[in-house]
Amino acid sequence: MTALLATENLTMRFGGVVAVDGVTLSIGERELRCLIGPNGAGKSTFFRCLTGQYRPTSGRVLWRGRDIVGLEPHAIARLGIGIKTQVPSLFDGLTALEGVALGVRRLHGEREARRRALAALDRLGIADLAGATVGLLAHGQRQLVELATVVAPEPDLIILDEPTAGMSAEETAGTAALIREMSRDHAIVVVEHDMQFIRAIAETVTVLHQGRVLVEDTAPVVLSDPRVHDVYLGRPPEARQAVPA
Amino acid sequence: MERRRAAFQSGLAVFAAAVAAWWLPQVLELFSIINATVYTAMAVLALSLALVWGFGGILCFGQAAFFGLGGYAYAVGALNVGDTTWAIPIALLVPTLAAAALGYVMFYGRISDVYMGVITLTVTLILFNFINSTAGEEWRIGAAPLGGFNGIPATPPLNVPGDPGTPLTPEQIFVVALACLAGCYVLCKLILRSHFGRVVVAIRENELRASLLGYDVRLYKLGIFTIGGAMAGLAGMLFANCVFVSPTMFSLAYSGQIIIWVMIGGVGTLFGPVVGAMLLQALTAWAGTLPDINPNLILGLVLVVAVLAIPRGLQPTLAGLLRRREAP
Numbered sequence: 001m002t003a004l005l006a007t008e009n010l011t012m013r014f015g016g017v018v019a020v021d022g023v024t025l026s027i028g029e030r031e032l033r034c035l036i037g038p039n040g041a042g043k044s045t046f047f048r049c050l051t052g053q054y055r056p057t058s059g060r061v062l063w064r065g066r067d068i069v070g071l072e073p074h075a076i077a078r079l080g081i082g083i084k085t086q087v088p089s090l091f092d093g094l095t096a097l098e099g100v101a102l103g104v105r106r107l108h109g110e111r112e113a114r115r116r117a118l119a120a121l122d123r124l125g126i127a128d129l130a131g132a133t134v135g136l137l138a139h140g141q142r143q144l145v146e147l148a149t150v151v152a153p154e155p156d157l158i159i160l161d162e163p164t165a166g167m168s169a170e171e172t173a174g175t176a177a178l179i180r181e182m183s184r185d186h187a188i189v190v191v192e193h194d195m196q197f198i199r200a201i202a203e204t205v206t207v208l209h210q211g212r213v214l215v216e217d218t219a220p221v222v223l224s225d226p227r228v229h230d231v232y233l234g235r236p237p238e239a240r241q242a243v244p245a
Numbered sequence: 246m247e248r249r250r251a252a253f254q255s256g257l258a259v260f261a262a263a264v265a266a267w268w269l270p271q272v273l274e275l276f277s278i279i280n281a282t283v284y285t286a287m288a289v290l291a292l293s294l295a296l297v298w299g300f301g302g303i304l305c306f307g308q309a310a311f312f313g314l315g316g317y318a319y320a321v322g323a324l325n326v327g328d329t330t331w332a333i334p335i336a337l338l339v340p341t342l343a344a345a346a347l348g349y350v351m352f353y354g355r356i357s358d359v360y361m362g363v364i365t366l367t368v369t370l371i372l373f374n375f376i377n378s379t380a381g382e383e384w385r386i387g388a389a390p391l392g393g394f395n396g397i398p399a400t401p402p403l404n405v406p407g408d409p410g411t412p413l414t415p416e417q418i419f420v421v422a423l424a425c426l427a428g429c430y431v432l433c434k435l436i437l438r439s440h441f442g443r444v445v446v447a448i449r450e451n452e453l454r455a456s457l458l459g460y461d462v463r464l465y466k467l468g469i470f471t472i473g474g475a476m477a478g479l480a481g482m483l484f485a486n487c488v489f490v491s492p493t494m495f496s497l498a499y500s501g502q503i504i505i506w507v508m509i510g511g512v513g514t515l516f517g518p519v520v521g522a523m524l525l526q527a528l529t530a531w532a533g534t535l536p537d538i539n540p541n542l543i544l545g546l547v548l549v550v551a552v553l554a555i556p557r558g559l560q561p562t563l564a565g566l567l568r569r570r571e572a573p
């Protein structure tokens with residue numbers, strides 16, 4: 001069976017810096033995958049290569065077996081890939097509802113888009129922010145609005161780059177619940193630094209270090225792997241909850 | 246709620262235009278009517294940039310290029326076809342195609358915002374210099390001599406549709422101009438309410454997010470830029486009907502003024518730039534009558550004061566004041 005998304009030897013160089021170094025990875029349908037790694041490991045760059053924001057230096061990105069390297073970001077999004085970027089990327093001048101509905105509107109009529117947008121906001125517990133101007137919201141709320149924006153169109157693959165950064169404990173718990181629920185019928189890749197969060201949601205964890213895949217295994221195995229401890233500055237992972245971005 | 250507000254504003258604009266069309270020709274002399282027509286044409290021009298810049302987020306330094314192309318296309322068309330009604334589609338088509346071509350190069354060529362400003366400016370300058378150099382007899386399109394720096398003074402005005410022998414009176418042309426202004430305003434409102442318009446605004450807010458949601462940013466920018474070009478062309482057509490076309494239509498002075506009208510009126514608003522265009526033209530005309538004072542000095546002064554006193558522009562500032570009064 002072909003994977004939903006696979007990379008083969010994906011490499012991204014910036015001058016002398018090799019941010020992503022021959023990453024081969026495969027995500028199945030409805031898989032929930034955690035991607036972890038210290039700062040600068042290349043996680044966000046890897047995502048930018050997947051979503052067409054960067055054109056990788058070499059290697060392939062296969063979507064259901066088809067090479068999508070070179071496609072424009074909007075064309076890749078249209079295949080069914082949604083991403084929540086590390087730095088929130090939002091329509092600051094619009095209301096939360098307008099922004100979320102806009103993404104759904106490409107696929108559905110006016111009414112349905114609005115309904116689905118409201119449902120997504122509600123699911124994240126921020127239905128009361130529907131009419132609020134996004135630019136005026138607090139950081140944690142912005143993260144939730146962006147999550148709603150990404151999940152509302154129901155893409156087949158949802159990429160989340162540090163979704164809980166800046167969220168309160170309560171918001172984080174809600175996000176974990178949402179991810180678990182969404183993973184029943186969507187493939188999800190999440191970047192997280194919070195080990196508790198990873199334990200709570202992940203089946204498989206891939207560790208990226210200096211642009212390469214260091215380990216890939218089930219969560220308990222990876223989290224007790226001494227090499228993983230080492231790359232996280234040698235400290236036990238428990239000590240590294242909520243590493244600043 | 247918002248839909249009702251937009252409908253109300255559109256209705257109000259149409260009503261105001263109708264009142265002006267009925268009342269002003271009764272009280273103004275011929276000279277003032279022609280001036281009012283120029284103001285109205287310029288308001289259409291301001292509206293075109295208000296749409297492209299204020300909502301599309303594209304700061305075009307070359308809106309005058311489409312204005313000039315519209316004027317010249319009308320003049321050349323009118324001199325070549327008997328019934329000048331047929332010059333209207335020509336006057337719209339030429340700037341529309343020019344905007345589409347220029348927009349295609351800029352948006353699909355991934356040109357950065359700064360270079361986009363440079364390119365629109367350069368294209369305007371090239372057209373200005375080109376038209377200026379068409380003085381010789383060899384520069385004619387059919388029956389229309391381009392006339393170099395003299396322009397085309399002999400441009401026939403619009404006639405009663407289907408009756409080339411009966412040109413419209415200045416009062417009638419004024420009414421046509423008002424109808425165009427009201428029509429463009431309503432059209433802008435409709436565009437902004439449509440899905441297309443909302444995507445355009447979303448792109449202004451965040452291009453990356455729009456493309457990550459599956460919208461082809463280049464296409465939407467091209468769309469709004471082309472609509473703006475067509476509208477500027479319409480303004481040029483109206484201008485050709487009350488003044489006459491000359492290379493100054495392509496001048497930097499015009500391109501700069503349009504930006505100032507929108508800025509004073511409020512970037513991101515429609516009504517503000519219309520008022521801005523009218524006010525500043527009136528001010529320019531008044532400053533021109535003052536003895537011993539350079540009118541540009543006064544204009545510059547007003548501009549500096551305006552930017553400092555109402556940095557957001559007329560419409561947002563007034564709206565803010567009203568809101569504060571309503572909710573004490």
Ligand SMILES: Nc1ncnc2c1ncn2[C@@H]1O[C@H](COP(=O)(O)OP(=O)(O)OP(=O)(O)O)[C@@H](O)[C@H]1O
Pocket residue numbers: 014017018019037038039040041042043044045046086245
């Ligand atoms: N546009 C760029 N130009 C040059 N170098 C870059 C660029 N983008 C990323 N890099 C470099 O690539 C490496 C990987 O960065 P990246 O942001 O992908 O890491 P990350 O794993 O997402 O880190 P973090 O946990 O801090 O978000 C870093 O060394 C970074 O400096």
Ligand SMILES: [Mg+2]
Pocket residue numbers: 043044045086161
């Ligand atoms: Mg990152």
